[in-house]
Amino acid sequence: MKKLILILAAGCLLGSESYAQDPKLTEDWTHKPTVVTPGCNQVPPSDAIILFRKAKDLNANWISRKGPAKWKTCCRTMTVNGTGDIMTKEKFGDCQLHVEFRTPKKMAKDSEGQDRGNSGVYIQSLYELQVLDSYKNETYYNGQAGSIYKQAAPLVNASRKQGKWQTFDVVFHSPKFAADGTVLKPATMTVFHNGVLIQDHFELKGETLYAGFPKYEKHGDMPFLLQDHGNPVQYRNVWIRKL
Ligand code: MG
Numbered sequence: 001m002k003k004l005i006l007i008l009a010a011g012c013l014l015g016s017e018s019y020a021q022d023p024k025l026t027e028d029w030t031h032k033p034t035v036v037t038p039g040c041n042q043v044p045p046s047d048a049i050i051l052f053r054k055a056k057d058l059n060a061n062w063i064s065r066k067g068p069a070k071w072k073t074c075c076r077t078m079t080v081n082g083t084g085d086i087m088t089k090e091k092f093g094d095c096q097l098h099v100e101f102r103t104p105k106k107m108a109k110d111s112e113g114q115d116r117g118n119s120g121v122y123i124q125s126l127y128e129l130q131v132l133d134s135y136k137n138e139t140y141y142n143g144q145a146g147s148i149y150k151q152a153a154p155l156v157n158a159s160r161k162q163g164k165w166q167t168f169d170v171v172f173h174s175p176k177f178a179a180d181g182t183v184l185k186p187a188t189m190t191v192f193h194n195g196v197l198i199q200d201h202f203e204l205k206g207e208t209l210y211a212g213f214p215k216y217e218k219h220g221d222m223p224f225l226l227q228d229h230g231n232p233v234q235y236r237n238v239w240i241r242k243l
Contacts, residue, residue, distance in 0.1 A: 049242070053236075070083040070084075080119055081228075083228065094174055101168070103117025104233070122226070124223075130143060172189050186204055
């Protein structure tokens, strides 16, 4: 009897669909992923476009609205100094972006909210990922560090203390437009702040604005911009990968 049951069970297995199909049918050999050497200890991955690593990169890769970029550079950092926003000479669309920043260790005692370590990572010069001191510093939530300014508060507050280096890692997909300017697909942004997910494939409503409601205007690839908001925020190790 036992033998009969075993024979029947084996027959069921042999006859089942999953057993009958060749596992090779679901193997994908059509597109071999490019080999990229990952970075470590602040070294970018091998296929990244370096935007700022050394002082000389400022003039090589960036300009201001009025001419050459004039932020203060020292060793491997550049510091906002009141000379205006800086933007990359190259234009970008879909991208992966890495930025390291730190808000000043010492700030005026009476400074608060938006006046503490304010700067901004503007993808395509239009979409601001807010840089701010948000370590025990309250402001409107969709304006704190890691917010997509006035559109989306960060999912959590992963801010480090003033004077500590912090990271933003961003995956950005640019908006897609029809010939007449109609939005076919809004821009999306995913952000890790110090390694913590704070924006999860958020669909932007348009350009991020200080006042007024966001809306889109048709555009193509655009420069990447860092904001001079009058606070001496520092940046280092800025790189980008085109997607
Ligand atoms: Mg800002």
